[in-house]
Amino acid sequence: xxxxxxxxxxxxxxxxxxxxxxxxxxxxxxxxxxxxxxxxxxxxxxxxxxxxxxxxxxxxxxxxxxxxxxxxxxxxxxxxxxxxxxxxxxxxxxxxxxxxxxxxxxxxxxxxxxxxxxxxxxxxxxxxxxxxxxxxxxxxxxxxxxxxxxxxxxxxxxxxxxxxxxxxxxxxxxxxxxxxxxxxxxxxxxxxxxxxxxxxxxxxxxxxxxxxxxxxxxxxxxxxxxxxxxxxxxxxxxxxxxxxxxxxxxxxxxxxxxxxxxxxxxxxxxxxxxxxxxxxxxxxxxxxxxxxxxxxxxxxxxxxxxxxxxxxxxxxxxxxxxxxxxxxxxxxxxxxxxxxxxxxxxxxxxxxxxxxxxxxxxxxxxxxxxxxxx
Amino acid sequence: xxxxxxxxxxxxxxxxxxxxxxxxxxxxxxxxxxxxxxxxxxxxxxxxxxxxxxxxxxxxxxxxxxxxxxxxxxxxxxxxxxxxxxxxxxxxxxxxxxxxxxxxxxxxxxxxxxxxxxxxxxxxxxxxxxxxxxxxxxxxxxxxxxxxxxxxxxxxxxxxxxxxxxxxxxxxxxxxxxxxxxxxxxxxxxxxxxxxxxxxxxxxxxxxxxxxxxxxxxxxxxxxxxxxxxxxxxxxxxxxxxxxxxxxxxxxxxxxxxxxxxxxxxxxxxxxxxxxxxxxxxxxxxxxxxxxxxxxxxxxxxxxxxxxxxxxxxxxxxxxxxxxxxxxxxxxxxxxxxxxxxxxxxxxxxxxxxxxxxxxxxxxxxxxxxxxxxxxxxxxxxxxxxxxxxxxxxxxxxxxxxxxxxxxxxxxxxx
Numbered sequence: 001x002x003x004x005x006x007x008x009x010x011x012x013x014x015x016x017x018x019x020x021x022x023x024x025x026x027x028x029x030x031x032x033x034x035x036x037x038x039x040x041x042x043x044x045x046x047x048x049x050x051x052x053x054x055x056x057x058x059x060x061x062x063x064x065x066x067x068x069x070x071x072x073x074x075x076x077x078x079x080x081x082x083x084x085x086x087x088x089x090x091x092x093x094x095x096x097x098x099x100x101x102x103x104x105x106x107x108x109x110x111x112x113x114x115x116x117x118x119x120x121x122x123x124x125x126x127x128x129x130x131x132x133x134x135x136x137x138x139x140x141x142x143x144x145x146x147x148x149x150x151x152x153x154x155x156x157x158x159x160x161x162x163x164x165x166x167x168x169x170x171x172x173x174x175x176x177x178x179x180x181x182x183x184x185x186x187x188x189x190x191x192x193x194x195x196x197x198x199x200x201x202x203x204x205x206x207x208x209x210x211x212x213x214x215x216x217x218x219x220x221x222x223x224x225x226x227x228x229x230x231x232x233x234x235x236x237x238x239x240x241x242x243x244x245x246x247x248x249x250x251x252x253x254x255x256x257x258x259x260x261x262x263x264x265x266x267x268x269x270x271x272x273x274x275x276x277x278x279x280x281x282x283x284x285x286x287x288x289x290x291x292x293x294x295x296x297x298x299x300x301x302x303x304x305x306x307x308x309x310x311x312x313x314x315x316x317x318x319x320x321x322x323x324x325x326x327x328x329x330x331x332x333x334x335x336x337x338x339x340x341x342x343x344x345x346x347x348x349x350x351x352x353x354x355x356x357x358x359x360x361x362x363x364x365x366x367x368x369x370x371x372x373x374x
Numbered sequence: 375x376x377x378x379x380x381x382x383x384x385x386x387x388x389x390x391x392x393x394x395x396x397x398x399x400x401x402x403x404x405x406x407x408x409x410x411x412x413x414x415x416x417x418x419x420x421x422x423x424x425x426x427x428x429x430x431x432x433x434x435x436x437x438x439x440x441x442x443x444x445x446x447x448x449x450x451x452x453x454x455x456x457x458x459x460x461x462x463x464x465x466x467x468x469x470x471x472x473x474x475x476x477x478x479x480x481x482x483x484x485x486x487x488x489x490x491x492x493x494x495x496x497x498x499x500x501x502x503x504x505x506x507x508x509x510x511x512x513x514x515x516x517x518x519x520x521x522x523x524x525x526x527x528x529x530x531x532x533x534x535x536x537x538x539x540x541x542x543x544x545x546x547x548x549x550x551x552x553x554x555x556x557x558x559x560x561x562x563x564x565x566x567x568x569x570x571x572x573x574x575x576x577x578x579x580x581x582x583x584x585x586x587x588x589x590x591x592x593x594x595x596x597x598x599x600x601x602x603x604x605x606x607x608x609x610x611x612x613x614x615x616x617x618x619x620x621x622x623x624x625x626x627x628x629x630x631x632x633x634x635x636x637x638x639x640x641x642x643x644x645x646x647x648x649x650x651x652x653x654x655x656x657x658x659x660x661x662x663x664x665x666x667x668x669x670x671x672x673x674x675x676x677x678x679x680x681x682x683x684x685x686x687x688x689x690x691x692x693x694x695x696x697x698x699x700x701x702x703x704x705x706x707x708x709x710x711x712x713x714x715x716x717x718x719x720x721x722x723x724x725x726x727x728x729x730x731x732x733x734x735x736x737x738x739x740x741x742x743x744x745x746x747x748x749x750x751x752x753x754x755x756x757x758x759x760x761x762x763x764x765x766x767x768x769x770x771x772x773x774x775x776x777x778x779x780x781x782x783x784x785x786x787x788x789x
Binding site for chain 2: 014017018022040041042043044051053054056057058118119120121122123124125126127128130131132133134135137139140141142143144145146147150151152153154155156157158159161162163164165166168169174175176177178179181182183185186187188189190191192193194195196197198201202203204205206207208209210211212215216217219224226227228230231288291292293294295296297298299300301302303304307308309311312314323326327328329331332333335336337
């Protein structure tokens, strides 16, 4: 278990959460006003720094220390904390240069998540991601739920573990520079390959998939269902055995994925017309019985009762100090490890505990609080 | 015959070695999420050996071939991209002796990764339960759609299924829109990255505990994770999460505005009152935008539709590049919506793509890592293997097999 000082913004936050899921001691160093995640809605109850959904999820399992570097002995306390830590995981700009931090602690891993100050929408536009999302003829759309930053978070978290693994063998610290722009650009890989090999662009297709010819969200009698047919010839045969569409059956060349791509909208229109007479449950159950990848559409609210997430322990019952006995997402990494993950800290909840761990006696702690440093 | 142990290989790494130098990965993956995960491990310096078979070719990327290179390009483009920096060995796992040979390789490997449907590796006797007794240090990562247990364990699933079932399609777009898909294999990349994270954590843990791990990474859960804040909001009764289009609660106005030209758009995101004043100035202080109520973000949220109408009138009469230049000069955050042609070709385009020599077709662009370690010890990418290109090399290096022993298995097992 590593001690990780977390001063990351939204672009790195998902990675810091995963590091907490993995069992590390993640210490959120915040200003006395609280970090930016605490100010993001939606809020459960009054919009205060303890009630934000993003704070509740992304800061879960961490400890909180409020520290003002400019006041009193705040800087010294931070230096002590850095000396005791394995990682500083932060967004730029940092209050101290990475070289200064590594002079304090030569074994320190410093992960810097650099977002160039780009707003999320501009980042999505510049990288090309926006061009892949939305309805044809309508404005391109940003991905919801700020998930574009899960990519930079995943890379930053993974790179931090990699640096820790390497530092263990070399005995020396590492500096990791994560480019948020490049993280999002990397998601254009398939469009890049298509363009550089064939010269073709990639368009946004509304509800329909782009990579797999026969894929997308399709309307049926009582809503939408999802279909994504595997590339192998056998997938098409199974669907045709079920669907018995005379028009599609008349063209044996459609057994090949590359031929289906050329007529993908025609094929999807036929499937849509056929599925319109059935319900979602009939389509999804009928497809899965035949090993055809199909599923239902969910909103985040639907997943609250998801039997798979509950059965596997992704959703666990916990006692939450603020919200009582509730179901709680422990997250993908904690689930894999068979672990749990507690609620997030209240602002400054661990100030006393952490100062004691750093060797401050009661009188010194009082002085730090009195000076406004903590 | 003495087979080298993983422990001996990972000790005494020199300070210039790649982070995962000496780590052996036995790669049973196919299509995308799995191969992307093991490509990351290869990028970090691991020796990744794909276990393939000519009887079951990887169907990844069927259809994308470089015109004129059909006789040279033995793999689809997406395969060449996702499986670079790896080696290939062919084993027919269903032949007599096939699974046994794979087990011998797993005995001297550090990591096994597979993304078959749940239960397939168990039927081949190649799951964690079968491999950990012969190699307690093995880290076994499986990447089935819904995991190896639970009521939906037998469901088959692909990227587009996950985009819808985790909620992403219903939080993207506008209220009343149909589900909105992402035009890439978003969920495969998220699943591959999450699995890679879990594997490196398990490698770190193994340094202390000496034992491996069984990592049952459900792709459904890996993709529910990034939307966890909205799930948490629902669990805590924070109200239904609405679809925000391109808007923001803090940057107002924010949106994609149509420009002159066919399907050209400009993203604008006004994060401060100062930027708002600059924007209004650039538009020539139109009376419609001068109201007192627009001086605060809250006021602008309530008048967002009016602001959008005025902005659209202005942008749609001008080319996107010109509007972008004008707004950037006024320090108002704005970016053209780049299409892939621009992302690849323009001088200020993507930095994450790099040329790589590819002997079959001369060269190609590949995706590099979007982060750097200061020690700069990451290996350069190299071309994807031909099917079975390294069968003999791997059997010699990993197992110390002689030419005679390899030939004995050639016809039945090594296909």
